[in-house]
Structures are given as C-alpha cells and as structure tokens.
Amino acid sequence: MSNHLSTLISDVRELLDSASEVYAGTPTAAQVDVLRERLHAPLRVAIAGKVKAGKSTLLNALVGEQLAPTDEGECTRIVTWYQDGTTYRVVADLRNGESRQLPFDRVDGAVQVELGDLSTDDVDRLEVTWPSSALRDLSLIDTPGIGSLTSDAEERAMSFLASDEEPTAADAVLYLMKHLHATDIGFLEAFHDDEVSKPNPVNAIAVLSRADEIATGRLDAMASARKIAARYSSEPKVRRMVQTVVPVAGLLAESAATLTEAEFQGLALIGKLPSRDAESLLLTTDRFVNSTSDVGLTSMEREQLLKRFGVFGIRLASTLLRQGTVSTASELSREMIARSGLDDLREILGSLFAERRDLLKARSALLALGNLIEDHPAPGSEQLDADIERVVASAHPLNELRILSAVRSGWIQAKDEHLRELERLLGTDGQSPRARLGLPPDADDDTVRSELLATLARWQRRAENPMTRHEMAVASRVAVRTCEGMFAAGAG
Ligand SMILES: Nc1nc2c(ncn2[C@@H]2O[C@H](COP(=O)(O)OP(=O)(O)O)[C@@H](O)[C@H]2O)c(=O)[nH]1
Ligand SMILES: [Mg+2]
Numbered sequence: 001m002s003n004h005l006s007t008l009i010s011d012v013r014e015l016l017d018s019a020s021e022v023y024a025g026t027p028t029a030a031q032v033d034v035l036r037e038r039l040h041a042p043l044r045v046a047i048a049g050k051v052k053a054g055k056s057t058l059l060n061a062l063v064g065e066q067l068a069p070t071d072e073g074e075c076t077r078i079v080t081w082y083q084d085g086t087t088y089r090v091v092a093d094l095r096n097g098e099s100r101q102l103p104f105d106r107v108d109g110a111v112q113v114e115l116g117d118l119s120t121d122d123v124d125r126l127e128v129t130w131p132s133s134a135l136r137d138l139s140l141i142d143t144p145g146i147g148s149l150t151s152d153a154e155e156r157a158m159s160f161l162a163s164d165e166e167p168t169a170a171d172a173v174l175y176l177m178k179h180l181h182a183t184d185i186g187f188l189e190a191f192h193d194d195e196v197s198k199p200n201p202v203n204a205i206a207v208l209s210r211a212d213e214i215a216t217g218r219l220d221a222m223a224s225a226r227k228i229a230a231r232y233s234s235e236p237k238v239r240r241m242v243q244t245v246v247p248v249a250g251l252l253a254e255s256a257a258t259l260t261e262a263e264f265q266g267l268a269l270i271g272k273l274p275s276r277d278a279e280s281l282l283l284t285t286d287r288f289v290n291s292t293s294d295v296g297l298t299s300m301e302r303e304q305l306l307k308r309f310g311v312f313g314i315r316l317a318s319t320l321l322r323q324g325t326v327s328t329a330s331e332l333s334r335e336m337i338a339r340s341g342l343d344d345l346r347e348i349l350g351s352l353f354a355e356r357r358d359l360l361k362a363r364s365a366l367l368a369l370g371n372l373i374e375d376h377p378a379p380g381s382e383q384l385d386a387d388i389e390r391v392v393a394s395a396h397p398l399n400e401l402r403i404l405s406a407v408r409s410g411w412i413q414a415k416d417e418h419l420r421e422l423e424r425l426l427g428t429d430g431q432s433p434r435a436r437l438g439l440p441p442d443a444d445d446d447t448v449r450s451e452l453l454a455t456l457a458r459w460q461r462r463a464e465n466p467m468t469r470h471e472m473a474v475a476s477r478v479a480v481r482t483c484e485g486m487f488a489a490g491a492g
Helices: 003-023 029-040 055-063 151-162 182-190 221-233 250-257 261-272 275-281 285-290 299-322 329-340 342-354 357-375 381-394 396-409 416-425 445-464 470-488
Strands: 043-049 080-083 089-094 099-101 104-107 110-113 123-129 138-142 172-177 204-208 245-247
Touching (some): 003 029, 003 357, 003 381, 003 470, 029 357, 043 055, 043 342, 043 357, 055 138, 055 250, 089 110, 204 221, 221 245, 245 342, 250 299, 250 329, 261 275, 261 299, 261 329, 275 299, 285 299, 342 357, 357 381, 357 396, 396 416, 396 470, 416 470, 445 470
Parallel strands (some): 043 138, 043 172, 080 123, 172 204, 204 245
Antiparallel strands (some): 080 138, 104 110
C-alpha cells in the first residue's frame, strides 16, 4: 500500500475515533460503529439498472450459484445484500429500525425468503449471509429495477443508490443496460456528482448486459457487443459517468457456472447433429422446442435448456462440442464463461474495485461521516466536520480520484495521449507502479526506476510550463506527487 493511502486510512480511523467520542452515549454512536466495521468488511458493490436488465442473473454468475431470485417475485423488489459468512442466514432490516431473522427456502437454487406477516414495504433491506469464496472480497447488492411497474420499488432503488442516506450506499456500482437509452443516461446522471464522495467514473462500471441478444443469438453476438461497448465507452456522456463499458452475456455466464452433467449430455446430443440440422433446429425457439426431429431430447428437456442457456448458449455449446474445442462438462463450462465476457468483467472488477478497495471504502466512510454529522449536530461535531473537510481536501489519493473524474468530465484539456498517460498514472489500469507506468508486470526493477524518473521529469515540466493550461497544471502537480509517492514507497 502506498504511504499516501495508509496516511488517508489512518486519518479516517482517527476521524471515526473522534466521532465515537463526540457521540458517546447517544443513539448515533451505533451508526459510527457501523461505519468503523465497514472499513474492515469487503467492498460493497451495488448492481443497478432497469428492471429485467439481467441484474440478478449477473449477480448469480459472479457468485457462481443460482442464489438471487430472477424475474418477478416479491423479494426482487427489495434491496438485498449478499455477503460471505460462516452460516447461511437471512436477516431483514425493517423500516421501523428493527432487524429480524427470516426463514428461507431454495427454489431452483434461488434463495426464497419467507416474509411471513411482513409486506415488502416494511422491509428496508435483506441481508443474505452465504458462505462463498466469491463474496470474500466483494459483497454484492442486488437492487430492484429502475422503471419497474411499481414506482415504490423504483423509488426504493433510487433512494438506495442516489441518496445521501448513508450508511446504506455502496462503495462502487455496476450499472447494467441492455442498450443505451436516454433514461439510462438520466439515471446515471442522477447519482453522478462531481464531489469526491459521490459515485463517479472512478467507482462505476457499465455492463452492456444480455449481450447475446444483441445479434439475436448469432455466434458472433459477443463480437458485435464488444464493438457497441467500445463505442459507448468512447462517448463523452458515458465516459463522464462510468469508467468503462463491458459486454457480458449474463445468462450464459450463470448457466455455465452452474452447468450440470445432465445439461452437458443434452447439449452434447445437439452437438452430435450435423451443423446444418442443428442450425435449422435453432432457427426459432418454437421450432427448437416443438420440432419432431429425433434429437434424443423431449420437448420439456429442450425447453429447459433454452431457459437456462438461451439460443446463443445452445448454439455456442453445440458448436464447441461439434468442433471438438471442448469435450468435457468442465471444459465446456470454462469456455462458455470465458466467451460470456464474465472473465473480462471479473478482471476489471479486480483492477478497478478490488485493488482500490481501501481507497473506495475510505472515501465512502468520509461521505457517510459527513452526512451523519450534518444530520446529528452535537457538541464537538463542528470541529469534526472541519477535520473531515481538511482530510478530504488534502489526501493525495482523493486528489487522484478528483483529477480522474475531472479528466472524464472534460474539464482538463490537453493532448489525448497526455490525458491517457495521466489516467494510467493515476491508477485506471491498476494500482501497482508497473501498471501506473505502463510497464509489463514482469518489468525488472531497473526498468521501473528509469521509467519512473523519466515520468517524473515529464510531469514536472508540464506542471511548470507556462503554456500549460491551469487545470492541466493542477493535474500535473498531482501526477508529480504520485511519482514522488512511488519513489518514497521504494519503487525507484
Ligand atoms: N438471453 C438472455 N437473457 C437474460 C440474460 N440475463 C438475464 N436474462 C433473462 O432476463 C430475465 C430477467 O433477468 P433478471 O436477472 O431477473 O433481471 P433483473 O430484473 O435486472 O434482476 C430473466 O428471464 C433472465 O433469464 C442474458 O444475458 N441473456
Ligand atoms: Mg432482479
């Protein structure tokens, strides 16, 4: 960890200690404790987007289990947290401030919570604790869809994602969109804020979801989806709000991650058909289910395969099997996951969120503490507020984030290549010195040292050059401090 980051984290801890003193013996003390615990807990990533964007499906793919209920269902209207733990447990946090452990069932794998005498309106959020290595680094938060039929659910999702109602908000957001709609932009803008403490391109990623449907299930669907995603990623409107756009075929990823031997056998039967016969079978879903051709699968079995893998998944799996690219269930699962885009998403989550988790958590703790003080003025809280402001203004890692979002907002004008270099140096490609300097992971220490020296000199020149515009000069000074920090941490 860099010295700058450890300074920020110890500053945040001190602020929380002072807050505990200020609020000792008051009802607010418990809220301060929650904030303190969160600093040690995994990063909280919310999955947001319109209803049926594929949020719950993608959550399941990331966990590798069919955990979150998909489609309608009562509980898909409640914000639900999925976190790692030692026991299987569901707790409901109620609007009236109480918490209650609830019984649950598993229907086709999905956790079906029994609300009993509670209505969805009584429940503020559900907390599902589930032993899972996938949830160890990131807790995932499933949210009701924006644009759902009931405006209550929509309001709930918005208030969760966009409000200042800390400490419920997430540290980072995955925003799912099937295609880019005007309402998506509006939605992104609603919870976008240029303050360091609000979601902005440094902690939000867009997912072009249900990517298999983009080319109506053709084998090249993912290639088309990648092109579209790249185009979105370069649109200024989108860049202002999210770090990048990644295409993912969530259904394929979910089903591949939970592929059963029976399903593999079924897909293998289709793979045994000559490709022309398989294609004609897959022409329409109706034909696939009801065709009388002798595949060795009943209509019901075919319908089930369709539900799990979609036309694209069946076409892909049978082609991979026919061509001999894969021959076992585990090979097929791995290949389909890779082709679904899930591996790419995981990698991006790793470098943008997981590697930055301490910074993102420190940032949301500062925001939450600031809001808490505003809501609960107390003797001594004014001083605390001033201290928070001082930390927010001076912490170098927060300045890096601020510059990154300023670049994305188009406020900093400079040559494109300089801006890309600046973004990389400030950590968009990863937090390690090698990533920041644009060097391969196996570059030797001497190479790192000389690249660091050259980079430092370059940014010093830009900072001091009278021709450099004011905003770029400010950004250049931050870049210089980043380089100095790498020296201090021993990278030089
Ligand atoms: N073809 C296809 N269907 C999907 C995909 N992801 C989700 N679906 C389907 O879309 C419907 C809604 O998905 P769900 O995850 O419940 O969406 P949510 O409302 O955003 O949580 C379900 O019937 C899913 O099976 C995908 O990547 N491809
Ligand atoms: Mg859902």
